Amino acid sequence: MTGELRIGDHIRYASCPDGVILLDLQSGAIHSIHQSGLELWHRLVAALAGEPRATTELLAEPGVSTLVDGLIQTGVVSLAGQRAPAAKRLSRLVLAPFRKAAQAATRLAARAGLAASAKGIVSYTATMYCLLILFDVNLRLLGFAQLHALVNDWRVTRSLATPGSIKRMRQALDASCRWYPVQALCLLRSSVLTSTLRWQGVPADLVFCFNKLPFMGHAWVEVYGRVVSEDNARREVFTELYRMGAK
Numbered sequence: 001m002t003g004e005l006r007i008g009d010h011i012r013y014a015s016c017p018d019g020v021i022l023l024d025l026q027s028g029a030i031h032s033i034h035q036s037g038l039e040l041w042h043r044l045v046a047a048l049a050g051e052p053r054a055t056t057e058l059l060a061e062p063g064v065s066t067l068v069d070g071l072i073q074t075g076v077v078s079l080a081g082q083r084a085p086a087a088k089r090l091s092r093l094v095l096a097p098f099r100k101a102a103q104a105a106t107r108l109a110a111r112a113g114l115a116a117s118a119k120g121i122v123s124y125t126a127t128m129y130c131l132l133i134l135f136d137v138n139l140r141l142l143g144f145a146q147l148h149a150l151v152n153d154w155r156v157t158r159s160l161a162t163p164g165s166i167k168r169m170r171q172a173l174d175a176s177c178r179w180y181p182v183q184a185l186c187l188l189r190s191s192v193l194t195s196t197l198r199w200q201g202v203p204a205d206l207v208f209c210f211n212k213l214p215f216m217g218h219a220w221v222e223v224y225g226r227v228v229s230e231d232n233a234r235r236e237v238f239t240e241l242y243r244m245g246a247k
Helices: 033-049 051-059 062-076 086-118 125-142 146-154 165-179 187-198 232-236
Strands: 006-009 013-015 019-024 030-034 076-080 202-212 216-223 238-244
Touching: 006 033, 013 238, 019 033, 019 238, 030 146, 030 232, 033 051, 033 062, 033 232, 062 076, 062 125, 076 125, 076 232, 086 146, 086 187, 125 146, 125 187, 146 238, 165 187, 187 202, 187 216
Parallel strands: none
Antiparallel strands: 006 076, 013 019, 019 030, 202 216, 202 238
């Protein structure tokens, strides 16, 4: 059974001197392995990628099975072929068409609004405000995985971006956030900005990052390696965890 252990395809992780940070792309949960478990984690990753015998021998060492049990409970590590509970499988089956319909409707509304703004029919601020609502509804009702799929599948158009595209979208988003009834956190803001920039032909990446001590998760937008959603100097404070690259 130990040879069937595997790290979930929905898990992304990054190491730092103080430990390991793991991001669950299904739930949006962030898990942390402290510095004391850093070496065990790297050995476990190497063992799982190798022969089953290496995993068996590693699990026999003190402390390793405790780490693996914790990873299984959080869904980071699972048994190959292990099925989710029936209720969870049924929920996924029922929600699947609603997820796809919500994504399609959101993209259609977003493109219509942005096209109207480009023609001067409505302001970009008004369009950004509507997009905040649409993306927020997707996130709150259908979860992190829905927002991830929505942005990840958003292709860069063939439109030629103008020199002021990034600045114009950023200013419109900042203005709409000031009127939004609740605080628009970095994940929501960055998701909207990434999608709108891609619509304008800008190859924007949505980047998830973290600061270990004190722990803080964050998200921002990059274009050609430069942060465009906020001060670029913050890159010195955070460590990249996962990048949703432009397509």
